[in-house]
Amino acid sequence: MSAPRRNPVLAPNRATIPPARRSRVATEMSAWAAAGVFALQTCGECEAVQYPPRDVCRNCLSPRLRWRPADGAGALLATTRLHYPYELYFRERAPWRTGIVRLAAGVSVTAFLHPDLGEAPAPAFVTARLDRAGQAALIALPDETANFEVTPMREFTASPKGRKILVTDAASPAGIAMVKAMCAAGAATVWAGRAEPWGVVPGYEEAIAHPAVTVLPLDVTDGDSVTSLAGRIGGRTDIVVNTATYHRPGRALGAMGVESARAEMETTYFGLLRLARAFGPALAARAAEGPNHAVAFVNLFSITALVASPAKATHSAAEAAAYAFAQGMRADMRASGLRVVNVFPGPVDEGWNQLDLPPKIAPDALARATVKALETGVEDVFPDPVARQWYARWRDDPAAFARELAEAGA
């Protein structure tokens, strides 16, 4: 089933986004939602849960409010249907059902209502999802497993289903897994980028045999290659999944020369830069074109983008550079409602990480986690136990965690 084609003589449908302004403290709710967590503030003095986000406790006026994952279970108290919203984004998609849910945690929240959720009173489950402005929106569901592939819930996803997806390096272990996972998730087309096509890569031929897959030449270290491909498919691409990376074990002082580190930077950082500049504008221009509009740019990073691993000092530096650039991308792409999804795995179970101790995430699991992140609209993905543990400690105290890693020498 293909989406209807747009009438080329009519004005294009420009992307609008929901109101993006939040208070500084409310932005934290979005940061948690970006990682897939519904979080609320809890008072450090009296344990009262807070909503909406605030600077002092609603109960005891203490400023010691901490964000914590919240229990979404509650009861739907009231519903309404908004037919004529003022904001363009909501107006274009009206009507919107909204309601008030009383959470078991003791606060009442305003939430969008899933179409499968009936009228009040009813049990409901509240989750926090990123809207197209990249801000947290609360959504009341009939249960945790509610289907988001329905109107208007799909707005809160970047689902691969029905979309045309570029996997930039399809011949790496993660790239092979990503091609297969995107096909399995119902992608309409998977363009499999291939650099230096002469090497024989186990598993690659099987992955590209899927009828949705077309192999195209792409070497992210070559500006001409990137712009040529953008000229060919940039105006049709809905999701870019950047799997192109180059990494070699290299401590800060142990290895010789700079060329291996330069190659890491050339692929991991400059490659991303080239892709973003070649594909970003066309993605933004098509961010509201039909139901399967352009929606996301996915970066396959490493947890070492957040905090450096001394055993992989040069790789960490390239990852950190790319991650810093991705923050700029996110700011620029937000205006058109595009998501920049950053995936931060721990060690991936592939050849160049042979000497890393387990647990290591399998490429297939990494790809499935990426698909799930797109389907649930998550922007910061920590797909395995190592990544989650590092992320939690980094989030808690980055300076202390960096020292801990340096002393461990890992």
Place this chain on the structure above:
Amino acid sequence: MSALPLLLAELASGAVEIVDLTHTLSPDFPRITLPSETVPSAPFRIEEISHYDARGPAWYWNNFSCGEHTGTHFDAPAHWISGRNQPDNTVDTIPPARFVGPAAVIDCVAASDADADFLLTVDHVLAFEAEHGRIAPGSWVLMHTGWARRALDPVAFQNFAADGQHTPGPDPRCVAFLVEERDILGFGTETIGTDAGQASYLNPPYPAHYTLHGANRYGLQCLANLDKLPPTGAVLVAAPLKIRRGSGSPLRVLAFVPRA
């Protein structure tokens, strides 16, 4: 009397033609691929500095980068460990007279088409000499395999299998014979190296590199248009860039070819 006026006259009349043996340098041309544990040579890359635009309103120019052994390129003796102690063994110190020499072009096209792992032997060289005369001292010996026809198809040009690259080259005794018995200036190929794709399994490994450079001789790789050269009679001009202590460089290789 100088031969140069005659040369110029023959160039003007077409009695001597200049054939360009060089592939175009571009990111599309395959780069040499060594085992993954070694640090790779950077491929040819080119990025605009400006193109009559805000970055430079009246001028167009590019930055390019590549390894010394990229595209049609020259190997100096210092490239290999066997040549490290030779005098004048880097591209900046090689006497310029050594950049000019006669070419003997050995036709290996049919053999290479039949067997990508074809190895040129002493017997093949002797058979060539029986037909075309003894290879003169100071010659470039060029192995004409037809591999340049594959240059637009990087997969066919590199010809990798799971056990590595399969491309033709010389066998160890052949290189030793050319150096010791024929006193050649260097050895040139159409493939990405002077050695065969599987030459790491020969003894010594990479015999062309090991033996040529160990005797202070040179290599040329990724040559084009060898089909436009006669078996003997052409003169090559192959002057690499003057890179301080350079182990090689991309270059323009020109052949002066007499047309009967």
